[in-house]
Amino acid sequence: MIGGDITDPEPGRDWAAFQYEIYLNGMTGVVPRLPADLTRLEELAEARLGPGPVGYVAGSAGNGSTERANRAALDRHRIVPRMLRDVRRRKLSVELLGTRLPAPLALAPIGVLSIMHPDAECAAARAAAAQGVPFILSSASSTPMERVAEAMGDGERWFQLYWGKDREVTRSFLDRARTCGFTALVVTLDTPLLAWRPRDLDQAYLPFLRGVGTANYFTDPAFRAGLAKPVHEDRDAAVLHFVQMFGDPGKTWEDLAFLREQWDGPIVLKGVLHPDDARRAEEAGMDGVVVSNHGGRQVGGSIGAADALPGVVAAVGDRLAVLFDSGVRTGDDVFKALALGARAVLLGRPYAYGLGLDGQPGVEHVIRSLLAEFELTMALSGHADAAGLTPDALG
Ligand SMILES: Cc1cc2nc3c(=O)[nH]c(=O)nc-3n(C[C@H](O)[C@H](O)[C@H](O)COP(=O)(O)O)c2cc1C
Numbered sequence: 001m002i003g004g005d006i007t008d009p010e011p012g013r014d015w016a017a018f019q020y021e022i023y024l025n026g027m028t029g030v031v032p033r034l035p036a037d038l039t040r041l042e043e044l045a046e047a048r049l050g051p052g053p054v055g056y057v058a059g060s061a062g063n064g065s066t067e068r069a070n071r072a073a074l075d076r077h078r079i080v081p082r083m084l085r086d087v088r089r090r091k092l093s094v095e096l097l098g099t100r101l102p103a104p105l106a107l108a109p110i111g112v113l114s115i116m117h118p119d120a121e122c123a124a125a126r127a128a129a130a131q132g133v134p135f136i137l138s139s140a141s142s143t144p145m146e147r148v149a150e151a152m153g154d155g156e157r158w159f160q161l162y163w164g165k166d167r168e169v170t171r172s173f174l175d176r177a178r179t180c181g182f183t184a185l186v187v188t189l190d191t192p193l194l195a196w197r198p199r200d201l202d203q204a205y206l207p208f209l210r211g212v213g214t215a216n217y218f219t220d221p222a223f224r225a226g227l228a229k230p231v232h233e234d235r236d237a238a239v240l241h242f243v244q245m246f247g248d249p250g251k252t253w254e255d256l257a258f259l260r261e262q263w264d265g266p267i268v269l270k271g272v273l274h275p276d277d278a279r280r281a282e283e284a285g286m287d288g289v290v291v292s293n294h295g296g297r298q299v300g301g302s303i304g305a306a307d308a309l310p311g312v313v314a315a316v317g318d319r320l321a322v323l324f325d326s327g328v329r330t331g332d333d334v335f336k337a338l339a340l341g342a343r344a345v346l347l348g349r350p351y352a353y354g355l356g357l358d359g360q361p362g363v364e365h366v367i368r369s370l371l372a373e374f375e376l377t378m379a380l381s382g383h384a385d386a387a388g389l390t391p392d393a394l395g
């Protein structure tokens, strides 16, 4: 980092050094292929990939008011920088779900990544592994979990479950995930049905209906057992079966007992916005929650995720791992989420655009830029320990 010297020696990542690297490279004429301002990626991706795929990624439920609320909630909080606090030695690493991470960040589960890049989840997972950041693989990935696991070597991986109607498919997914080395299970609660998404409806663009995002299902023995004919003989019937079973609006809190029995590692519930739901998660023996509104893609008119964060932290934050996503675009957003009590954040759309624009290096650029900016924000605000940020850091 320019003007600094020592950063956290354990586990040895100097995120802010990316700033220096970019300047030095620039002086020799080597310019990064992607901008340092990650909010520019959507526009660049749309110009490159067209309105269908980028419309799917960028789109939201209803008129987009929840996505705007996510930004407004983060923007409303302001950092109050403190001076003269010796921030030479900075620690970004955090303990989360029994693992030491080099930074309070994981890549959010994003389905159907092949609409962004042919190497899809494998490229994103490799990027995450290269940067030491957990990769959360979506149930609705374009690539079977076994191939992604192989591609990412020994990188930290968590599996996101769409908790559908068929118990045997769920059981089979969990068996496969365990065999593939996924350590934590992230169960998404906010998508028992697909929301009203005008941008996709107007373009008649839903990847799943084209058989994209169904790879984990089509390769699954339990899913295949439910089909009258093999997938290759009647693909339309397989797609229809997937659409009918991927979500289950009939689930209740009591059903979590089944998952708790089936999975002995950490389980995190994604899509929790109400403190009472966070308490239910604790009662059900869960290990964490992700405060998230799915990036505004499910309920239009919903509370901004950062507005829901303090209530959930107050309810369970001293006993459960509280993670956060929905709207994170900058290092100062990461800072604010941590100051509000999140232990870590999940990064969503920006890495999908990075993937679409430049494959694995594009995702690495996004991770490194976000964390460099976060580290610099910490240092310049007088904070040396990411895990020690509290609401006092905000005005
Ligand atoms: C294209 C797309 C696909 C997604 N697919 C999934 C998914 O398969 N499972 C899931 O739990 N969340 C999924 N999400 C939600 C993300 O995990 C995350 O909650 C959201 O992107 C956060 O909002 P942000 O990207 O605006 O920050 C998806 C989001 C996008 C944009």
Ligand SMILES: CCCCCCC(=O)C(=O)O
Pocket: 111, 140, 191, 194, 208, 243, 246, 294, 297
């Ligand atoms: C019909 C399958 C819907 C999966 C939804 C993927 C997702 O979470 C998102 O698009 O958002």
